[in-house]
Amino acid sequence: MTIRQLPDTLINQIAAGEVVERPASVVKELVENALDAGARRIDIDLEEGGIRLIRVRDDGSGIAPEELPLAVSRHATSKIASIEDLEAVATLGFRGEALPSMASVSRFRIVSRQAGAAHGAELRIDGGKPGQVTPQAHPPGTTVEVRDLFYNVPARRKFLRAERTELAHIEDWLRTLALARPDVEIRVTHNGKPLRRWKGDGHLLNDVRLHEALGQEFAHNALAVDQAGAGLRLHGWIARPTYHRASADQQYLYVNGRSVRDRNIAHAVRQAYSDVLYHGRHPAYVLFLELDPRGVDVNVHPAKHEVRFREARLVHDFVYRSLHAVLAQTRAGQAAAPLP
Ligand code: ADP
Ligand code: MG
Secondary structure (H helix, E strand, C coil), rough: CCCCCCCHHHHHHHHHHHHHHHHHHHHHHHHHHHCCCCCEEEEEEEEEHCCCCEEEEHHHCCCHHHHHHHHHHCCCCCCCHHHHHHCCCCCCCCCHHHHHHHHCCCEEEEEEEECCCCCEEEEEEEECCCCCEECCCCCCCCCCCEEEECCCCHHHCCCCCHHHHHHHHHHHHHHHHHCCCCCEEEEEEEEEEEEEEEECCCCHCCCCHCCCCCCCCHHHHHHEEEEEEEEEEEEEEEEEECCCCCCCCCCCEEEEEECCHHHHHHHHHHHCCCCCCCCECCCEEEEEECCCCHHHHHHCCCCCCCCEEEEHHHHHHHHHHHHHHHHHHHHHHCCCCCCC
């Protein structure tokens, strides 16, 4: 048996298996990068359900030309520098894996310009093989293009579904990301036709992105939540118990702005509704939990879908009590009672 060091391209392709499952994961990672760069507006162009093309353009901070090769290198990130930073991550990204992963399994192009720079620069990578950085005109911000996803990894490409299915997955992620940032304008086209346009004026309850994700009826039945205590804050909207669902399809939970699945919190929500909801029915909500980033470990899952709370019990009880208070208040028709 011979042990050999794998080449970088292959290492990236292996990592891509965890981070880039399908076009929707590429869209998610690129939009998260745009948000981390402080974008106010994000333009997304898709072709053939993202399989043929995903292009994400932002008006964020941009990348210096000499840093473009680093941006697409594995384990290179501007978001953390030490273990202390890792323990208090406030950005959506921090692993430095997304760009190199997708660049190793697609025809990839990044063009970027920092505000104040005379011009932008471009770097193309074909199936993990980088070209040269060349000057390129671009407004301040960044464009990343991912074409022909998995063209060089037939085994992965086989798992891609029909254009409509892949597009539906992309739209799920876009809704999820957009709900957390009603202050950011997002436009999406598919096969050259406008698909979505979310304005970014910051008023989530009136925003089409909320109506598209949870429906007009949810908005009419929404109870505002804004509770704080024990270093935690929970805000957003939950549906009146009279509005319920057959499945858990309208449950959006964010921890420090990151969409996560969390059984502990889901349980706390169920418990708060347990007296007021028919058995087997599911509540609808969009809830944002904010806490000191040191109180939550986001480095649990390569795709960052899960987090781990330092004080899970405290979080559970806080969520339960917050929602219980809001629900009790609607039953009694009284003003909100502050949490103890
Ligand atoms: P991570 O987001 O975990 O740091 P990525 O591979 O997604 O890793 O990106 C690598 C680096 O490239 C980022 O840390 C950031 O410095 C830079 N970058 C990526 N996308 C953008 C963007 N849209 N705008 C500005 N910088 C970006
Ligand atoms: Mg990233």
